[in-house]
Amino acid sequence: MKRRTLLIIIVAAALFGLVVAVAASFLHDGLSSRATPTKFEIMLARNARHLATPASARLAQNPLLVSAEDLRDARLHFADHCAICHANNGGGQTMIGGGLYPKPPDLRLPETQNLTDGELFWIIENGVRFTGMPAFSNSGGHGGMLDSWKLVHFIRHLPHLTATERIEMERYNPKGPDERAEEQQENDFLSGAAPGRKPESQVHHQE
Numbered sequence: 326m327k328r329r330t331l332l333i334i335i336v337a338a339a340l341f342g343l344v345v346a347v348a349a350s351f352l353h354d355g356l357s358s359r360a361t362p363t364k365f366e367i368m369l370a371r372n373a374r375h376l377a378t379p380a381s382a383r384l385a386q387n388p389l390l391v392s393a394e395d396l397r398d399a400r401l402h403f404a405d406h407c408a409i410c411h412a413n414n415g416g417g418q419t420m421i422g423g424g425l426y427p428k429p430p431d432l433r434l435p436e437t438q439n440l441t442d443g444e445l446f447w448i449i450e451n452g453v454r455f456t457g458m459p460a461f462s463n464s465g466g467h468g469g470m471l472d473s474w475k476l477v478h479f480i481r482h483l484p485h486l487t488a489t490e491r492i493e494m495e496r497y498n499p500k501g502p503d504e505r506a507e508e509q510q511e512n513d514f515l516s517g518a519a520p521g522r523k524p525e526s527q528v529h530h531q532e
């Protein structure tokens with residue numbers, strides 16, 4: 326058999342396999358995002374993402390040296406912007422994360438930790454198309470490229486996150502008005518303010 330014919334057969338077989346895998350996935354789960362992608366789908370998606378990242382971006386070096394101050398900045402930034410999907414510890418077990426397809430991976434595991442700094446930076450800046458992962462470059466509250474590089478250092482730190490660090494993050498997780506009011510009441514109580522005083526947000530100023 327000619328080499329070209331052999332190549333065509335191999336490519337055709339691979340495409341057929343792909344179509345069957347995708348069809349099976351749709352037949353099984355419909356278009357629900359509750360489902361979990363198969364290992365095969367994850368492998369294909371990661372390879373496609375890898376190929377779509379320019380080599381120069383993959384090799385980019387973090388311009389910041391790790392410092393305790395930057396790590397703390399990034400940690401609180403992560404609590405505010407990322408933990409809603411990724412959880413404070415990076416494990417991805419959140420209400421929003423659980424409902425996404427694909428789900429946010431556990432950022433502490435080798436699959437993420439083995440990505441280069443440049444790749445992590447690229448993902449944070451550009452997001453991942455067709456997934457819930459947003460692009461953060463120039464998004465409100467995200468202070469530009471340096472913030473993304475700080476986050477890269479923090480992602481490297483995630484496997485060693487301490488309980489004290491995680492508890493501090495909880496104070497920076499986005500909260501709804503009810504939670505804020507409750508917190509205010511607790512603080513008032515602890516600081517000995519008169520009981521029954523309304524939290525600041527509920528006081529109507531009539532001037």
Ligand code: HEC
Nearest residue numbers: 406407410425427428429430436437448453456457458476
């Ligand atoms: C709305 C939900 C959401 C938010 C908010 C979010 N992410 Fe993600 N993130 C995802 C999802 C979903 C994926 C998986 C994408 C995929 O499968 O390729 C992901 C993937 C990633 C990855 C790639 C991990 C890997 O191994 O493939 C990194 C790094 C990452 N996110 C960092 C962040 C950082 C840092 C922030 C905050 C600045 C953030 N994410 C905010 C949903 C989110």
